[in-house]
Amino acid sequence: MSIQNNEPRQDTIQHLSILKERLEKYKLKNQVITQKEIELEAMRIEKEKLDKEREAIRLETEKQALILELQRVSMVKA
DSSP, X not given: OHHHHHHHHHHHHHHHXXXXXXXXXXXXXXXXXXXXXXXXXXXXXXXXXXXXXXXHHHHHHHHHHHHHHXXXXXXXXX
8 A cells, every 4th residue: 555655645746846847947047038138228228328429429519510610600700
């Protein structure tokens, strides 16, 4: 009888072992996905920063061009 009683217990242990392995795989997969999301967010933030810097340079260049044009017009009128 001990063999019969032991089989269900062995099945339960095996089932728990399989579930534990699946849980570990899910945890690892979740870590990988989370890391990718963090990297993508960091890249997005860096891109926004670069876009803002480019826009600031563009605006400064435009400002300088307008100042030069105003000076030129002022000299012509004077």
